[in-house]
Amino acid sequence: MNGIDPITIEVIRNYLLSAAREMNRNLIRTAYSTIIYEVKDFGVGIYDNQCRLLAEAPGLAIFTRGNDYALKQIVQYLGHENIHPEDIILLNYPYMSAAHTLDVTAAAPIFHDDKLVGFSAVKQHWKDLGQKDPGYCTDTTDVYQEGLLIPCLKIHKRGVLNQDLVELIRFNSRMPENTLGDMNAKISSCITGRKRVEELIDKFGQETYSLAVENILDHGERIARVQLADLPKGTWSAEDWVDDDGIDRDTLVKIKVTVTISDTEMIVDFTGSDPQTKGPINVPIGMTMGTAALVFKAVTTPDTAANDGNFRPLKVIAPPGCVMHAIEPAPTFTMWPALLAVDIILKALSKAGVDLVPACSGGDIFSISGLGVHPDTGKLWHEGSNEGVGFGAHAEGDGENSIMHPSEPGCRNNPIEIMEIKAPMMIEFYELRQDSGGSGKNRGGLGAKRGVRYLVESTAFNMAKKTKTKPWGMAGGGDGENGHAIYWPETSKELTIGMNYQKVEAGDRVINFSGGGGGWGNPLLRDPQSVLDDVRNEYISLAGAKRDYGVVIDVQTMSVDLELTEQHRNAVKKSG
Numbered sequence: 001m002n003g004i005d006p007i008t009i010e011v012i013r014n015y016l017l018s019a020a021r022e023m024n025r026n027l028i029r030t031a032y033s034t035i036i037y038e039v040k041d042f043g044v045g046i047y048d049n050q051c052r053l054l055a056e057a058p059g060l061a062i063f064t065r066g067n068d069y070a071l072k073q074i075v076q077y078l079g080h081e082n083i084h085p086e087d088i089i090l091l092n093y094p095y096m097s098a099a100h101t102l103d104v105t106a107a108a109p110i111f112h113d114d115k116l117v118g119f120s121a122v123k124q125h126w127k128d129l130g131q132k133d134p135g136y137c138t139d140t141t142d143v144y145q146e147g148l149l150i151p152c153l154k155i156h157k158r159g160v161l162n163q164d165l166v167e168l169i170r171f172n173s174r175m176p177e178n179t180l181g182d183m184n185a186k187i188s189s190c191i192t193g194r195k196r197v198e199e200l201i202d203k204f205g206q207e208t209y210s211l212a213v214e215n216i217l218d219h220g221e222r223i224a225r226v227q228l229a230d231l232p233k234g235t236w237s238a239e240d241w242v243d244d245d246g247i248d249r250d251t252l253v254k255i256k257v258t259v260t261i262s263d264t265e266m267i268v269d270f271t272g273s274d275p276q277t278k279g280p281i282n283v284p285i286g287m288t289m290g291t292a293a294l295v296f297k298a299v300t301t302p303d304t305a306a307n308d309g310n311f312r313p314l315k316v317i318a319p320p321g322c323v324m325h326a327i328e329p330a331p332t333f334t335m336w337p338a339l340l341a342v343d344i345i346l347k348a349l350s351k352a353g354v355d356l357v358p359a360c361s362g363g364d365i366f367s368i369s370g371l372g373v374h375p376d377t378g379k380l381w382h383e384g385s386n387e388g389v390g391f392g393a394h395a396e397g398d399g400e401n402s403i404m405h406p407s408e409p410g411c412r413n414n415p416i417e418i419m420e421i422k423a424p425m426m427i428e429f430y431e432l433r434q435d436s437g438g439s440g441k442n443r444g445g446l447g448a449k450r451g452v453r454y455l456v457e458s459t460a461f462n463m464a465k466k467t468k469t470k471p472w473g474m475a476g477g478g479d480g481e482n483g484h485a486i487y488w489p490e491t492s493k494e495l496t497i498g499m500n501y502q503k504v505e506a507g508d509r510v511i512n513f514s515g516g517g518g519g520w521g522n523p524l525l526r527d528p529q530s531v532l533d534d535v536r537n538e539y540i541s542l543a544g545a546k547r548d549y550g551v552v553i554d555v556q557t558m559s560v561d562l563e564l565t566e567q568h569r570n571a572v573k574k575s576g
Contacts, residue, residue: 027044086158090155098123106124107119253337276330324341360479402446438480488509
C-alpha cells in the first residue's frame with residue numbers, strides 16, 4: 001500500500017465522502033431556491049491540489065465532474081501565487097466553468113501549514129444574473145446576452161467578504177434575495193468542506209493524507225480498468241438530432257459520437273457533430289467531458305463513489321468550434337446536446353452488444369416552468385420542475401416509468417405542493433402517459449403528463465429539444481413516444497411545440513408531455529400475461545395491446561384470448 005495501511009486509507013476515504021455529504025446537507029438546508037433544495041441542481045465535491053476529484057455527494061453528476069475542469073481553469077487563470085487561505089472564488093464564464101452563466105462555480109482552496117492541499121467546490125444554478133430574459137434564455141446569439149460574467153473573482157479574500165462583488169451581483173439580478181441567498185449557501189458549503197479536510201489532515205498529517213489520496217485514486221483507476229477489460233473491443237458510431245438551435249427553428253442539429261474501446265482506454269469522440277450554432281444550444285467542452293464521464297462511470301464502476309482515478313482510462317475528443325465544444329463568443333444558455341449525448345453514447349455502445357446498455361430514454365428533461373410578478377409580494381417569482389421520463393427497456397427487463405433523465409441521476413422533481421405554495425400555478429393533473437413506452441419483449445418506461453394552469457399573467461416556458469425525433473428502441477423493440485408541450489389546449493390558439501418561452505394570461509393552460517423509453521426485443525415475444533397486466537395498470541391501452549403486441553384481450557372478462565392472440569400474432573409475423 002505504498003507505505004500506508006489499508007485501514008487508514010479506508011478511514012480517510014470515508015471521512016472525505018462524509019465531508020462531501022455534509023457539504024451537500026449544508027447547501028440544501030440553507031439555499032433559498034427550490035431548484036437547489038428540492039431539485040438538487042448542483043454538484044458538490046472535494047478535490048486535491050491537482051484539482052482531482054476525491055469525493056462527491058449526490059446531485060447533478062455532470063456538474064461534479066465538470067468542477068474538475070473549472071478548478072483547473074481557476075488555477076491557470078489566477079496562478080498558484082494568487083490563491084490564498086480562506087479565499088472563495090466564483091466563476092461562471094462558460095468556456096472555463098463547464099456550464100452556462102447561471103451555473104456558478106464556487107471554489108475554496110484548502111491550506112494546511114501554508115501549503116495548498118486541495119479544494120472544496122460547489123456548482124449550483126442561480127435564478128438570475130441579468131441575462132436578457134428573466135428565468136431562461138432560449139434565443140441568445142452570443143454569451144454577452146446571457147448575463148453577468150464572473151471570471152474567477154474572489155467573493156472572499158483571505159476570509160474577508162468582498163462587498164463590492166456582492167453589490168455588483170445584487171444590482172445585476174432581478175431576484176437578488178434568491179441569488180445572494182443561494183450564493184451564501186454555496187459559500188457556507190465550501191467552507192464546511194474546507195474545515196473538514198483541515199481537521200482530517202490535522203489528525204493524520206500531510207504525508208499520510210497525501211499517501212492515502214494517491215492510493216484512493218489508484219484504486220479508482222484499477223477497478224475501472226478491470227471492468228474496461230471485460231467490455232467488447234472495437235469502434236462504433238451513433239448519431240441523433242437536437243430539434244433546433246433556438247434561432248433557426250426548422251433545422252435539426254446533428255450530434256455524432258464515435259466510441260472506441262481498447263485494452264487500455266475508452267475514447268469518446270464527437271468529431272462529425274455539427275458546427276457550433278447561432279443559437280444557445282452550444283456545449284462548453286468541460287460539460288462535454290462530464291457527460292462522457294457519466295456514461296463511462298455507468299458502464300464500468302456504477303456501484304462505487306466517483307473519484308478522479310475512475311476516469312483515467314477515458315479520453316474525450318470534441319473539435320473546437322463544434323456544437324459539443326463551444327468557443328467564445330458562442331451562446332451556451334440551453335446546452336441541451338449535453339443531455340442527449342448521454343443517450344447517443346449509449347446508442348453507440350449498443351452496437352458492441354445489445355445486452356450491454358438499454359434502449360433510449362425519453363431523451364430530455366422536459367422541464368415546465370413559469371415566472372412573473374407574484375400578486376401577494378409584488379416580487380418576481382420563478383418556479384418549475386424537471387419531468388420524469390421513461391427509461392429504455394433492456395435485455396433483463398422493462399424500463400422504469402417516469403424517473404429523472406440519465407443525465408441527472410442525483411436530481412429530483414419539484415413536489416406539486418411546493419410549486420403551488422411558491423408560485424401562482426395550479427397543477428391540474430400529473431399522471432403516467434399511457435402508450436408512451438416503446439413496445440418490445442421488454443417494454444419501455446412511460447413518460448409523464450402534467451397539466452398546468454397559470455393563475456395570473458405569467459411567462460410559461462418549457463425546456464425540451466428532443467420533440468421532433470423519437471427515442472429509439474433496441475434489438476427489434478419499438479420507439480418510445482417523443483415529448484412536447486401543448487399551449488392553450490382545446491382552444492383556437494392550441495400550439496404543440498418543443499422548447500418555448502411564451503406570455504400567458506390568467507387562466508391559460510399548458511399540458512407538458514415527457515418522452516417514453518424505447519422498447520427492447522420483438523414485441524410479439526412479450527408474455528401475453530405481462531401485456532394484460534400493463535392494460536390493467538393503464539400503462540398501455542386495449543388498442544395498443546393488439547396493435548403493438550398482437551395480444552387480444554376479452555373486454556368482458558379482462559383476460560387474454562390465447563387462441564385469437566396466437567392467430568393474430570401469426571398473421572402479423574407473416575405480413576411482416
